[in-house]
Amino acid sequence: MGEATVPTEQRPRQDRGALALAWFGILGAPAAWAAQLLLSDAFAEVGCEAGGFSSISLVLVVITLAALAVAVAAGVVAFVRLRQTRARDDDPARLERMRFMALCGCLSSALFVILIVLGGIVPHLVLSTCTPP
Amino acid sequence: MSVARVEPRGARSTGWWGMALFIVAELTLFGTAVASYLFLRFRAPTWPPPGVEDPDLVLGGIATVLLVGSSIPILWAERGIERGDVRRMRIGIAISIVLALAFLSIQGYEYASASFSWRTDAYGSLFFTILSLHGLHVIGAILIVSWLEARSFAGHFDGDHHVAVQTGALYWHFVDIVWLAIFSVLYLSPRI
Amino acid sequence: MATATEERLEEIWGEEPGPVSWFTTGDHKRIGRRYIVTALVFFLLGGIEAAFMRWQLAQPGSTHLTPEQYDELFSMHGTTMIFLFITPLFTGLANYLVPLMIGTRDMAFPRLNAFSYWIFLGAGIFLYAGFVVGAAPNGGWFAYPPLTGPIFDPGINMDIWSLGLIFLSISTTAGAINLIVTILKLRAPGMSLARMPLYVWAMFVTAWMMVLAMPPLTYANVLLQLDRNLGTNFFDPTAGGDPLLWQHLFWLFGHPDVYIIFLPAVGIVSTVIPTFSRRPIVGYPYVALATVLTGIIAFGVWVHHMFATGLPSLGLTFFAAASMIITIPSGVQVFAWLATIVRGRRPAFTTPFLFAIGFIVVFVIGGVTGVMFASVPFDQGVTDSYFVVAHFHYVLFGGAVFPMFAGLHYWFPKITGRTYSETLGRWSFWLIFAGFNVTFFPMHIMGLLGMPRRVYTYSPDLGVEGLNLLSSVGAAVLTIGIALVAINAIKSLIAGSKATANPWGAATLEWATTSPPAHYGFASIPIVHGRDPLWEQPDLGSDLTLTHGREILGTTITDADPEEPLPMPEGSVLPLVTALGFAAVFVSLLVGSVPAALVSTLLTLGLIGAWTWTLGGVPG
Numbered sequence: 001m002g003e004a005t006v007p008t009e010q011r012p013r014q015d016r017g018a019l020a021l022a023w024f025g026i027l028g029a030p031a032a033w034a035a036q037l038l039l040s041d042a043f044a045e046v047g048c049e050a051g052g053f054s055s056i057s058l059v060l061v062v063i064t065l066a067a068l069a070v071a072v073a074a075g076v077v078a079f080v081r082l083r084q085t086r087a088r089d090d091d092p093a094r095l096e097r098m099r100f101m102a103l104c105g106c107l108s109s110a111l112f113v114i115l116i117v118l119g120g121i122v123p124h125l126v127l128s129t130c131t132p133p
Numbered sequence: 134m135s136v137a138r139v140e141p142r143g144a145r146s147t148g149w150w151g152m153a154l155f156i157v158a159e160l161t162l163f164g165t166a167v168a169s170y171l172f173l174r175f176r177a178p179t180w181p182p183p184g185v186e187d188p189d190l191v192l193g194g195i196a197t198v199l200l201v202g203s204s205i206p207i208l209w210a211e212r213g214i215e216r217g218d219v220r221r222m223r224i225g226i227a228i229s230i231v232l233a234l235a236f237l238s239i240q241g242y243e244y245a246s247a248s249f250s251w252r253t254d255a256y257g258s259l260f261f262t263i264l265s266l267h268g269l270h271v272i273g274a275i276l277i278v279s280w281l282e283a284r285s286f287a288g289h290f291d292g293d294h295h296v297a298v299q300t301g302a303l304y305w306h307f308v309d310i311v312w313l314a315i316f317s318v319l320y321l322s323p324r325i
Numbered sequence: 326m327a328t329a330t331e332e333r334l335e336e337i338w339g340e341e342p343g344p345v346s347w348f349t350t351g352d353h354k355r356i357g358r359r360y361i362v363t364a365l366v367f368f369l370l371g372g373i374e375a376a377f378m379r380w381q382l383a384q385p386g387s388t389h390l391t392p393e394q395y396d397e398l399f400s401m402h403g404t405t406m407i408f409l410f411i412t413p414l415f416t417g418l419a420n421y422l423v424p425l426m427i428g429t430r431d432m433a434f435p436r437l438n439a440f441s442y443w444i445f446l447g448a449g450i451f452l453y454a455g456f457v458v459g460a461a462p463n464g465g466w467f468a469y470p471p472l473t474g475p476i477f478d479p480g481i482n483m484d485i486w487s488l489g490l491i492f493l494s495i496s497t498t499a500g501a502i503n504l505i506v507t508i509l510k511l512r513a514p515g516m517s518l519a520r521m522p523l524y525v526w527a528m529f530v531t532a533w534m535m536v537l538a539m540p541p542l543t544y545a546n547v548l549l550q551l552d553r554n555l556g557t558n559f560f561d562p563t564a565g566g567d568p569l570l571w572q573h574l575f576w577l578f579g580h581p582d583v584y585i586i587f588l589p590a591v592g593i594v595s596t597v598i599p600t601f602s603r604r605p606i607v608g609y610p611y612v613a614l615a616t617v618l619t620g621i622i623a624f625g626v627w628v629h630h631m632f633a634t635g636l637p638s639l640g641l642t643f644f645a646a647a648s649m650i651i652t653i654p655s656g657v658q659v660f661a662w663l664a665t666i667v668r669g670r671r672p673a674f675t676t677p678f679l680f681a682i683g684f685i686v687v688f689v690i691g692g693v694t695g696v697m698f699a700s701v702p703f704d705q706g707v708t709d710s711y712f713v714v715a716h717f718h719y720v721l722f723g724g725a726v727f728p729m730f731a732g733l734h735y736w737f738p739k740i741t742g743r744t745y746s747e748t749l750g751r752w753s754f755w756l757i758f759a760g761f762n763v764t765f766f767p768m769h770i771m772g773l774l775g776m777p778r779r780v781y782t783y784s785p786d787l788g789v790e791g792l793n794l795l796s797s798v799g800a801a802v803l804t805i806g807i808a809l810v811a812i813n814a815i816k817s818l819i820a821g822s823k824a825t826a827n828p829w830g831a832a833t834l835e836w837a838t839t840s841p842p843a844h845y846g847f848a849s850i851p852i853v854h855g856r857d858p859l860w861e862q863p864d865l866g867s868d869l870t871l872t873h874g875r876e877i878l879g880t881t882i883t884d885a886d887p888e889e890p891l892p893m894p895e896g897s898v899l900p901l902v903t904a905l906g907f908a909a910v911f912v913s914l915l916v917g918s919v920p921a922a923l924v925s926t927l928l929t930l931g932l933i934g935a936w937t938w939t940l941g942g943v944p945g
Binding site for chain 3: 177
């Protein structure tokens with residue numbers, strides 16, 4: 001038997017704050033993207049019907065930038081945690097799990113930052129129209 | 134390795150997680166319903182359609198206070214049973230049932246006095262369907278806590294064993310909070 | 326020779342064979358097997374429907390089937406394969422495997438598990454009742470109004486479809502909740518999230534997707550029922566409704582659903598490939614994360630099924646972007662599998678391994694055409710043509726059915742205790758691979774040449790009759806290959822040699838039990854130190870035998886630290902009877918009898934009350 005046999009009372013207490021940050025690192029960027037998608041799509045459909053692209057383009061840019069800010073923040077949090085969790089804890093199983101979550105957070109945030117930019121900014125540069133294709 | 138035989142409570146019990154996930158599914162259902170309302174609403178030139186009155190804010194407001202208010206006696210009941218006070222739990226549940234029934238009566242009155250039906254147009258369809266969907270959930274919540282009330286008379290709950298009460302209360306709070314979203318969208322947003 | 330502990334556990338968990346235990350069992354292994362067998366029966370039915378379709382389409386201007394018959398066949402083919410075959414099959418496999426892979430003795434809610442199966446069976450029978458009464462669902466598996474509304478589809482056909490699917494969603498949602506709670510709370514001590522088998526990750530994400538994707542479908546079906554039967558106007562544009570509302574709701578469910586179908590297959594392949602490459606998977610964190618990200622992004626692409634409906638370009642761009650990006654996680658997974666094979670030690674080309682490689686080839690082809698669809702202009706050129714049919718069969722058959730065959734062969738020894746014939750297995754693989762490609766590859770060309778989908782016949786002027794004939798021949802070969810799998814299974818069940826506990830030398834915990842496992846699964850709860858327990862820890866035993874009664878161990882969510890033992894219920898007939906109550910409700914709604922619906926609802930509520938009377942209170 002090894003380190004995992006230590007009874008519950010003796011393991012270091014779960015740090016709730018650290019856990020919350022770890023989950024934010026992984027889920028913050030997808031949540032930001034989901035909000036961007038739903039809000040932008042809603043404004044695009046409604047706004048296009050009512051007033052055309054120019055009436056909503058600013059709103060769309062604001063939404064995209066806000067989502068980008070949250071996603072980048074999540075990525076930074078994950079990255080900082082990845083650097084921090086190095087041989088500081090004496091519990092190798094917990095360390096492995098924390099690094100795993102931090103790594104996942106970095107990669108997840110990177111992908112969603114790309115997605116937010118691709119969906120939100122590129123069309124403004126290339127395609128500013130409400131008409132159906 | 135030894136493990137202590139303790140009664141799991143709250144978020145340590147599998148039953149609590151089961152209820153929490155069921156609520157996630159239900160939240161998605163109501164979220165979809167609200168989205169469908171907004172989708173059709175923003176396609177319509179006027180909302181409500183001509184000839185249809187705005188929903189009654191006074192009645193709706195009273196109903197909201199009654200239903201959301203009913204979360205308080207439930208919370209009080211929960212705290213009671215956590216301390217082993219079964220009588221407090223029973224009183225709290227009874228009060229919330231009364232409040233929820235009052236809410237349903239107001240809803241019923243609104244249905245009966247509406248000048249339109251679910252057949253009239255999409256507005257009517259949405260109004261009656263979404264309110265009925267929620268109303269059915271209120272009935273469900275009443276049934277759940279009534280069942281808990283009955284079980285308490287059979288001595289099923291004490292300070293250490295009351296996960297069912299916690300999960301039932303969780304469902305009650307969910308039904309109340311969802312009403313806030315429905316109230317905002319159905320009653321308040323036509324005026325925007 | 327059974328030890329004293331094993332005898333005690335067999336006393337606690339054992340079930341007497343016979344009708345009583347058959348109707349009352351909550352044993353995840355029995356329920357899992359049931360799901361798999363029932364799902365395979367539906368696979369057969371769906372296949373027969375397809376065979377009729379290919380027979381009709383083999384030549385232009387065929388009159389073997391009337392248009393109405395063809396409509397019913399293609400609607401039921403899609404509905405059966407998606408709702409009654411592949412997802413229940415993967416659910417059943419997960420029921421069987423997940424508790425074993427995470428080192429526990431059953432699912433979190435055994436009776437709910439049994440209930441989920443009975444509802445699935447009932448919903449399947451409900452949907453097929455349409456054929457019996459001559460009114461099978463006929464609006465496609467996607468049921469677009471106004472075609473499926475009260476004016477154009479007045480019969481009972483689409484009521485059977487929408488009520489049947491609402492009925493089925495109860496099973497899917499209950500099963501998903503059961504899986505999530507099981508995976509969160511019952512993992513063996515030491516099996517942190519960073520050490521969970523990739524198959525368990527896949528089922529975890531799939532279950533979450535089910536919880537979030539089923540409600541839009543259920544809501545859509547409720548609205549369709551209301552429009553059809555109570556005169557509401559959700560989809561009627563003359564009264565403020567919109568047919569596009571249906572499309573949004575349906576695809577909000579429908580797109581995640583295809584990933585609900587695909588992700589369990591990913592889990593199977595991530596298990597099979599490392600075993601036969603004889604090394605741990607390359608890039609475990611990347612594959613686990615890719616699974617999660619695919620599941621999340623899947624909810625943001627649904628409008629790509631609506632690129633040709635006149636929505637504004639600006640709205641479409643978000644979904645086009647997401648549809649392209651979703652390929653990145655899948656690509657990462659494919660590279661991880663390939664790297665594992667390349668860096669493996671003399672891979673063993675067993676039948677499961679062959680099907681896993683076949684999956685990679687076929688799925689990648691389907692993925693390539695999928696990315697083509699993400700481009701709006703291309704999509705608009707091929708929408709509603711056979712190019713679409715080709716694409717989704719490559720990703721669904723390739724992406725799910727090939728891994729299903731891999732998984733069924735791989736776990737056959739564990740589930741049945743017998744060994745299958747490797748020769749028959751290899752023959753069946755090559756016939757299926759060849760037959761599949763001959764059936765579906767020509768459809769790409771047919772589509773580009775302009776053959777529309779969902780048609781009961783076509784004109785010889787299109788120039789696609791040769792391709793259609795070829796496709797139908799391919800379907801015959803495919804059928805023979807699948808028949809060989811069935812023959813292999815039956816032969817091996819009857820006369821196959823007995824299987825050892827771990828014939829493949831695999832790494833995950835299910836192989837630490839006997840083949841088949843005892844009723845109690847593990848004699849002691851294993852304590853896990855790594856991702857590949859059987860490769861890293863030759864001696865897995867612990868002293869956590871939990872023999873006080875019917876108990877399993879609850880652990881924490883992220884790190885799987887032990888908490889307390891959780892008591893498990895004995896077998897009960899309530900799941901079956903409650904499922905019958907629900908069935909009565911849905912039948913009453915179908916025939917339109919309000920009194921019957923009320924009575925059956927009250928009855929069902931009473932049964933739920935009886936079931937929950939003893940839950941979450943003072944024990945005993």
